[in-house]
Each structure stands twice: as C-alpha cells, then as structure tokens.
Amino acid sequence: MSRVYNFSAGPAVLPEEVLKEVAAEMLDCNGTGMSVLEMSHRSPAFQAIIDEAEKDLRELMNIPDNYRVLFLQGGASLQFAMIPMNLMKNGVADYIVTGQWAKKAYEEAKKYGKANKIASSEDETFSYIPDCSDLPISEDADYVYICENNTIYGTKYKTLPNTKGKILVSDVSSCFLSEPVDVSKYGIIYGGVQKNVGPAGMVIAIVREDLITDDVLPGTPTMMKYKIHDDNGSMYNTPNCFNIYVCGKVFKWLKNMGGLEVMKQRNEEKAKILYDFLDESKLFRGTVRKEDRSLMNVPFVTGDKDLDAKFVKEAKAAGFENLKGHRSVGGMRASIYNAMPIEGVKALVEFMKKFEEENL
Numbered sequence: 262m263s264r265v266y267n268f269s270a271g272p273a274v275l276p277e278e279v280l281k282e283v284a285a286e287m288l289d290c291n292g293t294g295m296s297v298l299e300m301s302h303r304s305p306a307f308q309a310i311i312d313e314a315e316k317d318l319r320e321l322m323n324i325p326d327n328y329r330v331l332f333l334q335g336g337a338s339l340q341f342a343m344i345p346m347n348l349m350k351n352g353v354a355d356y357i358v359t360g361q362w363a364k365k366a367y368e369e370a371k372k373y374g375k376a377n378k379i380a381s382s383e384d385e386t387f388s389y390i391p392d393c394s395d396l397p398i399s400e401d402a403d404y405v406y407i408c409e410n411n412t413i414y415g416t417k418y419k420t421l422p423n424t425k426g427k428i429l430v431s432d433v434s435s436c437f438l439s440e441p442v443d444v445s446k447y448g449i450i451y452g453g454v455q456k457n458v459g460p461a462g463m464v465i466a467i468v469r470e471d472l473i474t475d476d477v478l479p480g481t482p483t484m485m486k487y488k489i490h491d492d493n494g495s496m497y498n499t500p501n502c503f504n505i506y507v508c509g510k511v512f513k514w515l516k517n518m519g520g521l522e523v524m525k526q527r528n529e530e531k532a533k534i535l536y537d538f539l540d541e542s543k544l545f546r547g548t549v550r551k552e553d554r555s556l557m558n559v560p561f562v563t564g565d566k567d568l569d570a571k572f573v574k575e576a577k578a579a580g581f582e583n584l585k586g587h588r589s590v591g592g593m594r595a596s597i598y599n600a601m602p603i604e605g606v607k608a609l610v611e612f613m614k615k616f617e618e619e620n621l
C-alpha cells in the first residue's frame with residue numbers, strides 16, 4: 262500500500278490516524294460486535310457517538326449555549342434553499358457574491374424572496390474579497406449571506422462584513438475547523454464536511470437558537486425545517502450515521518493536535534511555504550490578491566495551458582494527486598486542508614522547483 266499526497270478540494274484528505282481507527286473498528290465498534298454501518302441510529306451505542314461528537318465540536322469551536330448543532334443531509338447545497346426558507350421572514354436577504362458557491366446560494370434564494378446582490382468580485386474572476394465595511398445593507402434584510410472561504414478561487418474573508426446589525430449567515434465548508442472562529446458573530450455558520458472534516462454527504466449547521474422556529478415560508482417541506490431536526494436531536498429521520506461517526510473521530514484528532522489555535526498555526530505555516538514559493542517563482546504564480554489568500558485552497562498557474570497540463574500530469578506520476586484547477590478557472594489548485602501534512606506541502610514545493618528548472 263502506498264498513500265499519495267492528495268490535494269483534492271473535496272472529498273479530500275483525511276487524517277491517517279482516523280482512517281486506521283475506522284478500519285480497525287469496522288467489524289466491532291466500541292464492543293457492540295457490529296460495525297457503525299450496521300447499527301440502529303436509535304441504539305444507545307449510536308446515541309453515545311452522536312452525543313460525543315457534538316460535545317467535542319462544541320468544545321473545539323467554543324460554541325455558546327444558545328447555539329444548536331445540527332447534523333444534516335443534502336450537503337452544503339441544500340442549505341442554499343433551507344436558509345431562505347427558514348430565515349426570510351420579511352422576504353429579503355442580502356448576498357455578497359465572491360465565487361460560484363455564493364452565486365449558487367444567491368440564485369437559489371431568489372426563488373423564495375427578494376435576494377439582493379450587494380457586492381461581488383465577479384468583475385475580476387472572483388480573485389479578491391470586496392470591501393465590506395460599508396455596504397448598502399437593506400433595511401429590511403432578514404440576513405446577510407457570505408461564503409467565507411472560496412474553495413474554487415482561493416480567497417478568504419480576513420474580516421467579517423459589517424452587516425449593520427443584520428444576522429450574518431456564512432458558508433464555511435472549505436475552512437471549517439481550520440482556525441478558531443467567534444461563533445457568536447453569526448446567526449448561522451455551516452459547512453459541508455467533505456472539505457476539511459469528514460466524508461461527503463453531510464453538513465453541520467450551527468444555528469442560533471432564536472432563529473429556529475415554526476415561522477418558516479409556506480410550503481417548506483418538513484425535512485427543510487431547522488426546527489424538526491433540532492427537536493429530534495438531528496434524528497428526525499435516519500441521519501448519516503457513518504459520517505457523524507467519522508467526524509467525531511476527526512474532532513478527537515483535532516483536540517489531540519491541540520485544538521483550533523494550533524491548527525491555525527500549522528495551516529499558516531503550510532500555506533506560507535507554498536505562497537512564498539509562488540511569490541519568488543519565475544514560472545508559477547498565484548492568482549488571487551495577496552491580502553485575500555486562503556489558507557486552505559491555493560490556486561496557481563504558469564500562464565501557459567499546455568504547461569499547466571504537463572505539470573498536472575507529471576505531478577500525478579510523482580504521487581501528487583488532484584492538482585488540476587476547477588474546470589471553471591483552469592490552471593492548478595492545491596487544497597491543503599487540516600489533514601495535509603506539512604511534509605506534503607514541502608514535497609510539492611520541491612517538485613515545483615524541479616519542474617521550474619526543467620521547463621523555464
């Protein structure tokens with residue numbers, strides 16, 4: 262068996278320790294004589310798994326008591342509809358469009374009410390985060406929506422927008438648990454877990470408790486109400502049991518690593534190695550404004566499509582997988598999530614240096 266360095270944007274690399282534990286427990290999970298895959302979600306054994314996962318997440322993120330943690334299905338994309346259905350009391354919301362995911366959320370919200378695009382960076386291929394210090398926030402906006410780390414373009418908000426008192430809703434799919442956050446600044450902070458936390462097919466939504474009500478848009482399906490999931494401890498129907506179990510193990514791994522402050526330092530260190538190289542390289546260059554660079558997703562190009570393709574091909578042969586950029590932007594992208602070891606980034610930079618020497 263040989264593991265590659267996997268730079269996929271998602272589903273993505275998971276901590277090897279976690280994968281080994283999952284493998285070891287595949288026939289007998291916690292002395293039950295069965296796999297978690299075979300376990301009733303109503304069993305005390307599974308209840309212990311989900312309770313422990315929530316407890317560890319609360320500890321890691323320092324989640325205040327007036328926030329609920331929901332383990333939901335439908336990925337991050339279902340939240341694009343669920344958020345307006347549950348929050349649009351006035352039928353108005355403001356969207357800051359900084360990439361494809363924010364744009365999709367904005368387009369979806371239009372189906373349910375008046376969604377206003379109050380800022381965008383589309384004019385420069387989403388290569389920067391707009392100034393959000395004094396935006397024309399709508400007086401009757403039910404919330405202001407952002408995508409905090411733009412997975413495809415590699416930008417990240419370094420300061421949250423001034424929402425002028427309105428509720429902030431944030432998609433943190435690709436920066437979830439990469440650094441400490443102040444949960445109390447958000448109404449909803451949510452993320453699909455397959456980027457930086459666990460397997461595909463689940464989203465964790467951390468929702469301020471006063472936003473969870475029966476006052477939703479008419480016709481909202483039962484499964485789309487935060488309240489039904491909250492009232493039932495994320496088990497109104499059968500949850501994604503395996504995913505909750507793996508995420509729980511990742512939370513333990515993060516705690517053992519020293520928590521989110523330590524992860525932030527590690528992530529900064531890793532990203533610096535790659536960005537410093539890009540800044541001095543004569544062949545490669547980063548594609549986004551320096552102040553807005555993501556610690557998680559690092560897009561870069563040579564400026565020559567054929568050379569980009571050659572790089573991706575040779576990198577793959579050398580054991581660096583999934584470096585091709587998103588189909589909408591081309592070039593390359595290295596996603597260097599929590600579980601990517603620093604050795605992986607150093608090895609990638611060494612490989613890039615060698616490629617540069619051979620191709621300049």
Ligand SMILES: *Cc1c(COP(=O)(O)O)cnc(C)c1O
Nearest residue numbers: 336337338362412432434435453
């Ligand atoms: C991947 C991604 C999504 C979509 O996630 P799904 O789980 O596939 O619906 C949404 N937002 C961001 C920021 C993402 O990176």
